[in-house]
Amino acid sequence: MKDIRPALRAFLLADPAIAAAVGDRVYPLKMPQGVDEPSIVYQRISGQGDYHMQGASGLNRPRIQVGAWAQSIDTAAANALLVKNRLSGYQGDMGSGAILVYVQAVFFDSERDFFDEQANLAGTVGDYIFNYDET
Numbered sequence: 001m002k003d004i005r006p007a008l009r010a011f012l013l014a015d016p017a018i019a020a021a022v023g024d025r026v027y028p029l030k031m032p033q034g035v036d037e038p039s040i041v042y043q044r045i046s047g048q049g050d051y052h053m054q055g056a057s058g059l060n061r062p063r064i065q066v067g068a069w070a071q072s073i074d075t076a077a078a079n080a081l082l083v084k085n086r087l088s089g090y091q092g093d094m095g096s097g098a099i100l101v102y103v104q105a106v107f108f109d110s111e112r113d114f115f116d117e118q119a120n121l122a123g124t125v126g127d128y129i130f131n132y133d134e135t
Contacts, residue, residue, distance in 0.1 A: 004062065004103075005117035007095030008042060012066075015086050023066075023078050031069065036121065038070040038079055045127065060134040063109070065127035073113060084108055089129055094132075104131040125135045 006103035009026050012018050016028075018040070025031075025039035045082040047062040066087070068079035094101050 006099040007101040011094040042066045069123040077124045088105040
């Protein structure tokens with residue numbers, strides 16, 4: 001079984017505009033303590049398998065939340081738009097080598113803004129539905 005998350009990180013970092021905006025600061029689940037530079041954080045919110053009459057189809061449909069965080073909402077929103085442009089409607093390979101995953105489609109679902117008072121960071125967070133082959 002393949003996990004989309006390492007492939008997603010590689011896919012985002014391979015985009016020149018995203019890499020220019022956040023460097024290599026693309027993190028699973030949470031930002032490391034003390035990071036206050038523009039960053040992207042992703043996490044799987046839910047997962048759903050896919051079945052046909054003979055059993056499991058080998059497809060997976062997780063909802064993955066991808067958030068752009070920065071000291072200003074304008075920067076966070078601009079970086080979230082870079083992510084949306086990269087992911088929404090994508091179809092094809094993500095990652096390479098051992099983390100290569102074939103994605104049938106990525107669907108943008110919704111987004112919202114946040115402010116983390118403890119970290120003093122603004123965020124724009126989007127939900128994406130991935131359809132991918134986990135075999």
